[in-house]
Amino acid sequence: MLHLGGTEADGVILNWLSATDVARVAPLVHEGRNDEQIVCQIFVCPCGESDEARQRASEFIATYLNVGMYADYQRWLGRGEILASMREKWTAR
Numbered sequence: 001m002l003h004l005g006g007t008e009a010d011g012v013i014l015n016w017l018s019a020t021d022v023a024r025v026a027p028l029v030h031e032g033r034n035d036e037q038i039v040c041q042i043f044v045c046p047c048g049e050s051d052e053a054r055q056r057a058s059e060f061i062a063t064y065l066n067v068g069m070y071a072d073y074q075r076w077l078g079r080g081e082i083l084a085s086m087r088e089k090w091t092a093r
Contacts, residue, residue, distance in 0.1 A: 002028040011037030016065070021077050066090040 005012035006029035014025065017040065029036055043060070045053040065074055066087060074083055 003031055005029055006031055006036045009036075011039065013039045013041055015041040015043070016070070016074065017077070024077070062086060062090060 002012060002025055012029050014022065017025065022038070022040070026038060029038055043057075045057050045060075047053045047056070064070055065083060071083070071087060074080070
C-alpha cells in the first residue's frame with residue numbers, strides 16, 4: 001500500500017502513527033522518487049467534557065483498530081502485543 005502510493009500516486013495519507021512510525025514508513029513511500037506527499041490525518045474530539053471525549057475516543061479507536069487490515073498494520077508497526085488484549089475483548093464481544 002505504501003509503495004503503491006509512492007510509485008503510482010502522488011503520495012499517501014497516514015493516520016494512527018507516531019513520529020517514529022513516520023520515520024519507518026516514509027522510505028517505503030519514497031522508494032525510487034522523492035516528490036511524493038506524505039500527509040498525516042489527526043483526529044480531534046471537540047467536546048466540553050474530557051471524560052466524554054476519552055470515552056468517545058476509546059470507542060472509535062477500538063472500532064477502527066480491530067478492522068483486519070488496520071490491526072495487521074498496527075502489528076507490523078510493532079504494536080501487536082500492546083493491542084492484543086483489546087483485540088481479544090473485541091473478538092469476545
